[in-house]
Amino acid sequence: DDQLVPLVIRSLRILVLMLGILFILENFGYDITSLLAGLGLGGLAFALAAQDTVSNIFGSITVFSDKSFQLGDWISIGDVEGTVEDIGFRSTRIRRFDQALVTVPNSQFIKGGVVNYSARKKRRIEFYLGVTYGTSVRKIKEVVEGIKKIIEEDDKFDHSFYMVKFTDFGAYSLNIYVYCFTKTTVWADFLTVKGELNLKIMELVEELGVEIAFPSQTIYLKDSGKTPESPRN
Template sequence: MDTLETLLRETFLGISLGRFAAAFAILILSLVLKRVFSHFYDRVVAPLAQKTSNRYDDQFLQGVKNPAGFMVVIAGLFVAVQVLHLPSEPMDLHRFAGAVLKVLVTFDVAWFLLNMVALLEAYLAQWVTRTESTLDDHLLPFIRKSLRVFIVFLAFIMTVQNLGYSISGLLASLGIGGLAVALAAKDTLSNIFGSIMIILDRPFHIGDWIKAGEMEGVVEEVGFRSTKIRTFSKTLISVPNNVIANTEINNFSRMPKRRIKMTVGVTYESSPAQMRRAVDDIRAMLKEHPAIHQEFMLVNFTDFGPSSLDILVYCFTTTTVWGEYLEARQDVCLRIMDIIDGLGMEIAFPSRSIYLRGGEQEELPAASGAKA
């Protein structure tokens, strides 16, 4: 027994072997506690999370498990260092051990944050599957890689600082280099931010008929850098996303209904009774038409034109599809022609009538159709 006590009093680097033995025992205990924590997680915590319908809590706890277990070991190392009472002369071992512990904590926190990036990616991946655009599919890997690079860079900076090195010079050089890269990649960065704005604002989807400035057509693809628009002449326009994000966009596909606006001109030979009957019949026809929206419509005799009596027809179709809209507009026009013809009236067009008086001819503006 005395031999053991004498052995424990022996010193190495100014530290007794008894303190080394205590520190080693603490490390072994921390490893045992880590195994206990893992066992508790696998048998108790994980089954509780699996009972919920939400799969994100399972992934969150899985991301916490390993960093938390490693933190138990770091705590054991911290207690062991305190027990050892490391000397500061001739080498400052206590400060060095503290710096190593800070580096390990930084590594553990970065490990946890990287696991949370994976959780965020899983959540965003489910969100982007609900959209028609392929832009967010391209943007998701970029967000994941950017976050991971940022976390690793931040962990590196903190590690350098914890080891006692100055990071001001490094940050200054990185600032100059970053400024040069930013200037060189200005257009690329503006397209990236334009893509993000399109994702957040969603002014259009694939297949929408839009007009952006002088560009008009159907959106065919929304990419990470540009948006492709198929014009009605079948050419393909690739527009940078930063241009799209800063341009007024008219989305015709978002119209709940399409407008029909026309002026029907009849000849001046039409009587007031015929005009009243024509207005009433056109209005009744629109009210019975299956393709016309019944919420709002106008049919009125509005003007005495230069060559016609003008009837305003203003209504909306129930469909917004371009082809179906044209079919509905055509049917409305034909039915109006039938009404005008049935009432013995004529569609007017610009013309002139020539009247002869006393051997002289006088040309006057016409007030009727093709009569002379």
């Protein structure tokens, strides 16, 4: 695994450094055996002080064993979302989309769930198309069938499952629900496909003479039948 290589290199460096320190101490006449025994007596205190470090190390082991994400993946954990730049013993570095670099302790990957957006096989498009209340039943059916045809004839969409349904009567519109998936998972390409779909739907409703609804209010003024009085001079 390519992402394991940096971690192994760091481990070897730490091991070489520890062996080098022991070698130097031995050359200066220190009794290494007694020193190691003394370290053993203080092991409990060290373990208590290093709980967070141990937890983070186990977190890194969990990341590598579960393979929940790897370098370059787009993930989110808690309120942090971005691209994985580095996975270390203690922490993982995530580059947010505003280019800020966030260091997340590896223990967080044990406690909380990780969402890996890069693992998606397709991307979802979901929205409501609202048409005006003056639209006839026949026209609504034509809009629904027209949108279905647009999706079916475009190979950039996944045709295994999609929905186009007239679902409800909104406050100011008759709502048509559109739910489908693009084959691409690349953000820029996804936006292109979504934009093309929107334009084709706009062309469809124009051809059918259907109006897209927008928030509006109708005010009715009641006529009392009384003649207004003349203003006094």
